[in-house]
Amino acid sequence: ETGVTQTPRHLVMGMTNKKSLKCEQHLGHNAMYWYKQSAKKPLELMFVYSLEERVENNSVPSRFSPECPNSSHLFLHLHTLQPEDSALYLCASSQDPAVESNQPQHFGDGTRLSIL
């Protein structure tokens, strides 16, 4: 039990589909993150939310749209994805990083996304 739950675990979709990834944390944290993990590449930070406000957007294409309705839930809405978007998408949470930048991050087990 990691305290961070991601659904679905696997997702196969066509390039014209719309789908959403969900992340829920039960750790009382107030910062949440989306990362993209591709084989043999460093984790790429996509979005950071602190206290439900987006504080980081690392030049991610607009076909990825995050949503954070409260400090426990984070969504990643997907639309018109490309084959190169196939990857493992990881959600993480931590205490507010603005307080202390060395906060450890707690990860979910990810959603394995395949674009046909």
Place this chain on the structure above:
Amino acid sequence: TQLLEQSPQFLSIQEGENLTVYCNSSSVFSSLQWYRQEPGEGPVLLVTVVTGGEVKKLKRLTFQFGDARKDSSLHITAAQPGDTGLYLCAGGPTDSWGKLQFGAGTQVVVTP
């Protein structure tokens, strides 16, 4: 951009052997975190080192932060199959807000 390079990319050893993996950068970090990721799971934090020259031990794992806070190493003594996984280092920034910079990882396989 602060880049973290991990070496080797892949390491396969027999149970009982020792191994060391490295995490290097040309930039200074405020801290260095090590994570282990097993197949089908997310990364799990092993340790955080924050002081230059710091050494931390976690059972058979020894972590060291370089004096200049630019590099770190992870040494595993008498490796076991349960140590198999992707080892990731992540540097805490000195000039950015809350962002960790991850390396690409070292895949370690320990065979019985």
